Amino acid sequence: MSDVEIIGTPERTVSRRKFIMGVIAAGATTSSAGYLFNGPQPLLGALAVQGSVERLITLNVNGQQRRVDVLNQETLAFTLRYKLGLTGTKLGCDRAECGACTVLIDGVPSYACSALTQSVRERQITTIEGLEEADGTLHPVQQAVLDEGGFQCAFCAPGFIMSMVAMVEDNPNPTREEARQALSGNLCRCADYDKILTSAMRAAELSRQQA
Amino acid sequence: MAIIRDMIPAFELFQPTSADDAIELLVRYDGDGWVLGGGMDSFDWWKERIKRPTAVVDLVNVASLQGISVTADGVEIGAMTTLTEVATHPELVANYSVLTEAASQIATPQIRNRGTLAGNLAQDTRCWYYRGGWPCYRAGGNTCYASAPTAMNREHAILGTNRCVAVSPSDTAPALIALDAQFVIQGPSGERVVDAEDFFMGPAKDIERMTVLDSDELLTTIRIPSTWAGASFYYEKVEDRKAWDFALMTVATAARLSGGVIEDIRIAVNGAAPVPLRLEASERIVRGQAASEQTGMQAGEAAIQGAQALRHNDYKIPLMRNLVRRAIRGTEA
DSSP states (O other), X not given: OHHHHHHHOSSSOOOHHHHHHHHHHHHHHHHHHHHHXXXXXXXXXXXXXXXXXXXXXXXXXXXXXXXXXXXXXOBHHHIIIIISOOTTSOOSSSSSSSOTTEEEETTEEEEGGGSBGGGGTTSEEEOGGGSSOTTOOOOHHHHHHHHHTOOSSOTTHHHHHHHHHHHXXXXXXXXXXXXXXXXXXXXXXXXXXXXXXXXXXXXXXXXXXXX | OHHHHTOOOOOEEEOOSSHHHHHHHHHHHTTSEEEESSOTTHHHHHHTTSOOOSEEEEGGGOGGGOOEEEETTEEEEETTOBHHHHHHOHHHHHHOHHHHHHHHTSSOHHHHHHOBHHHHHHOXXXXXXXHTTOOOGGGTSSOOGXXXXXXXXXXXXXXXXXXXXXXXXXXXXXXHHHTTOEEEEEETXXXXXXXXXXXXXXXXXXXXXXXXXXXXOEEEEEEEEGGGTTOEEEEEEEOSSSSSOOOSEXXXXXXXXXXXXXXXXXXXXXXXXXXXXXXXXXXXHHTTSBSSHHHHHHHHHHHTTTOOOOSSOTTHXXXXXXXXXXXXXXXXX
């Protein structure tokens, strides 16, 4: 637009001829865009590199295939809570310190805040929502926590319970010290550790009865 | 709403299926690429927005970096093998227990389940001034905040400092140095192999790096020779809490004894210097000596030669001396 205005001003005149040439050049540039961007693309070659990831992925969560659109930098905790609505998984520190976001990845307890969703897209994710059976029967670990009144505020409970589920799988007959070790990656700000450990021992007992 | 603040800034993400492809990507991004293993060190940097890579090369799908294989000459551990796998592998537990003991005491079960052996070795220092984004020497600046008169430096180094006083945080490093392990590094021009103790880089050589890894190189394999299989081992980690914590100091030894006499030994300590230290002077003193309290005292005294405390870490000098003493005495078992 500024070119057009300049034509009308006596101080800085652009000749009609130059103006027309400019328009033609601009047009040529526009029409050559197709040559630049439709052929082989050295500038955008990254897209062709093996290992590029798709945004739209299928995530196996609690036995269901869930289609979800994820960002490269998105953590599993974010995807579970804010894309899939599975808010049972809590975010406490978001720094792999507190354990509130613990979920099972192929049965192994892991901090969901510290794994890219893209890194675990071919794995089986289990969250607290996936523990109870379809008829509403609680998992023995959940039942044990209820029986023992294991938590005070219970914000940390989903993380602790997922660690306990992995513990009873791994070691169905733990000592209290072994339970302490198995739960050492989870923190409780209410410092209810004694009751939590009692729940863990009860969880192992209930699991043994069911096995 | 912590989660909004903590959304990691965007990056390109690649998940190549071979080490060659991964290296090609790192070459392409020329220093702006970031190698992602288990992520236990990476996420902090990204979330705090102190390091912002253009592209992340996630090694999750590189099958050749996974797993442990027992060979005729020892054991080969793929870089992406998790610390839990290392800690529980039957051959390692049976013959190289100094490593499994070290791996099983790292952080928490969840961290060991995701964190990899290579990540534990190549992780960045925990100096909180540096990790907090302060423009220190290591971050390209021109001062060290941790050695200032008012600094909090209880966890920092007593030996081998050079402007930077941060320590290496790796617990598996001293165990692998004791085992005389070798690290295989792959880069654009092929493979090279370095001894465990030469993998780490002190601030005198390059203050902005922790290891000899270039930005386009991968640590691919950790090789443990059978030399020390089934030897007498000692490992001790001193930390403020029994779980989760980084070590204040660790000691690892591998020794061959005959009739109570130490025929050969390798001693390594971490948490004392910017790199994990192999204590060759102490080794020379104890070779051919009885594995006794007295030999341990001499080795301990030799270990702390030249040690200099900062304002809050003078306890590390007797701690190092005593750890070495206990390790020598402990090899008796």
